[in-house]
Amino acid sequence: MAITLRSSDLEVVVTPERGADIVQVVDLRTGTPVLAVSPTGRQSSTMSVADSMAQWLHAYPGGWQLLAPNAGPERTHDGVRQGFHGEAGLARWSVLTADEGSCELETFLASAPLRLHRVVTVEGTALVVTDTVENLSRDPVSTRLVQHPAFGAPFLDADSYVLVPAGALITDAEAPGSLAGADLVDAPATLLAEGPVPGSIALPGPGARESLFAAFSDVGSAPHATFCSPNSGFAMRLEWDGAVFPHAWFWIEANAGSGWPWFRRLYAIAVEPANVLPGDGETAGRQRGGDGVRLEPGEHITTTTRLSRQPLPDAR
Template sequence: MPITLTSDALEATITPERGADIVQVVDLATGTPLLAESPTGRVNAGSVPATDSMARWLHGYPGGWQLLVPNAGPEREHGGARQGYHGKASLAVWDVIAQDAASCELETHLMTAPLRIRRSVTVTGDALTVTDVLSNLSPDPVQTRIVQHPAFGTPFLDDESYVLTSAATIVTDAAAPGTLADADVTGRPDEVLPRGPVPGSIRLPGPGSASSLFAALTDFAAPEATFCSPARGFAVRLAWDLTVLPHAWMWIEANASTGWPWFRRLYAVAIEPANVIPGEGDAVRRRRGGPGTEIAGGESLTLTTSIQRLALPAV
């Protein structure tokens, strides 16, 4: 059963039965849902080919916020195991260890990497904080890709919205960069993408614009990105641990994809803290892909990620 956490400013819904996903966060002052909702979340019948891990992951994908471990991106062979699309943590059933009105603690164990993950979610005032502890239960070191996968959507974001980030560099995907930028481009985010109304900001495409993007942000001065919604009258800042997650995947799907799986039904804008740049090969002295972060035998790695409601910046 879903878990609902509430503060005086936010309401969050978490699903232990699938990935401990944060499927939605609602701003209570305006009644505005913040996170994207995917039409694939309503798919709950039929079978998925066992050999197609991407289809299996998208089967029931609700939008919202996932933790991608031990893999992120296409399935791969690593450590003697075939790790599926976007890893196992976001599909796993999680045990509820503790729960009250404003917080919960969950735990799961993975099969394709010797990891136990404990996730704590807390809402306090205008902030939601997620703490993930990845523990290596093997005496040998293990390497893991890690991506926090929150996607924001409508009605919070629209064609007046923009995002502020301190990233000095954007690296577009070498194979499928989308419509907003050319492939394999490296530059300043506000030079590669349309500029927003605040210095250093990026203007976001609105629903129905048929715009898309797949890229990575890197060279951050501060580990945060702020989504600004003039129409709704507030902003939301995403913050994370830069030492563990030095990059952020950035993707936009503004009702652009005509075929499977979206059929022009999804509007989502995501900046996702990550320890790898997506893709394979080199990107201007930066390696795409790779094994990720090494956790020594018997050791743990702790990640803290948060979102917070803020006033809009002065224009």
């Protein structure tokens, strides 16, 4: 059963039964939902699931997931096959506490000896998510970690743009999409169309049939991404811990994907704090993939990610 949290400015919906996902954030001043909604939804399905990617995607709701202990294609790690985007986003989480403004949840993974603990709090214009990952093993364990929030319509449209103060954009080596070439590393403004504010990136609107898969790197010690919607009249800023997440995956799916699972029905744009670059191998001296963060026996890490409503920046 979903948990609904409210402040004076935001309404937040969390689903413990699958992933402790934040499936929607609604700006109450305008009634605007800001997160993407997937056409595959959260409905029950009679679909025969052939592999872990199909399992993860066939009921993907959009919104915001935590990816652990894997992110990206399935892989064998520590003697077990870890599925596409990991177990955390599929797991059932226990609700420890819940009230109008916050909830506390936890789950224990089977594909890695990890306890995941999540506190979701909404107050005023800010949503704060605090995640703790604890190694329950007597051996060291490494895990990939990615925060997976995706934004969509009606908040974003063809006049929207994003500001990400990052030194480099690294496009995917195999499937970069239509907006950039493969396996490139350069300043974001060099590789992508600039938006109306200096340093911003223009975003395609619904129906544009454009796509991108890349990652930001060199994000600094206080990284953030600000999604700006002039037609909605506000921006949403995502802030994260650069010590835990030194990169951010950047993907755009503007009704480009024909065939399963989207059939050109998904409009979603995401900047996702990550502790690994997507893919495998190396590009311009930057290592893709890898095992992520190493936790010693009994060790834990705690990280806070913040999403807040902001005024639009001044245009030129």
